[in-house]
Amino acid sequence: MPDLVDTRIQNRWMVQPNHANTLGAAHGGNVLKWMDEAGAMSAVRFSGETCVTAHMDEVNFKQPVPVGETAFIDAYVYGAGRSSVNVRAQVYREDLRSGRRELTTNCYMVFVAIDEANSPVPVPDLTVSTEQGEQLYEAALEDAPE
Incomplete structure (x- = not known):
């Protein structure tokens, strides 16, 4: 059975002008x-199957990621x-020099x-x-929408 920590996908994007509002x-x-791409990769890693997005719940934009900075997913x-x-x-704005991250x-x-x-498969x-897996699991349940 897949373990939670094995499903973790972390990715970075340098925010370029073509990504900007x-x-x-x-x-x-x-x-x-x-977020959808990283989420899908995580779901595929877990299930071993092709996965499609069915639902996104309560997307909360807390702060921007400016052009020239890094989005860490x-x-x-x-x-x-x-x-x-x-x-x-979760998306963080990451300072590549210091490694400091802020949730966005x-x-x-x-x-x-x-x-x-x-067709859906089990x-x-x-x-x-x-x-580490237990901490991630508890954090997800603590903040998950009802």
């Missing part, structure tokens, strides 16, 4: 795309149903595992066998 910060649509699976995969995704955006997503005919149970 009229205020010189990452356009919300680009941030959503980056962190996504992991924190739960699963019969064919559904629950993913928590967070979201909870549901993906569905599908086969070649685009996913495995999620295990949490490390202290």
Whole structure:
């Protein structure tokens, strides 16, 4: 069975002018795309199947990521149903020199595992066998929408 820490996907994007809105910060649509891509990769890593986005819940934009700065995306699976995969995704603005990060955006997503005919397929149970995994799991449940 897949372990939570093995589902974690972390990615970075340097915010370029073509990613920006009229205020010189990452356009919300680009941030959503980056979160969705990382979330899907996490769901695929967990399920071993192609996964499609079924739901994004309560996307909260807390602060911008200006052009020239780095968006750090962190996504992991924190739960699963019969064919559904629950993913928590967070975006941080990261200073590459110091490594300091500030949370800018967070979201909870549901993906569905599908086969070649685009029909839902079962996913495995999620295990949490490390202290780091337990911390991530508890953090996801603490903030998850009801």
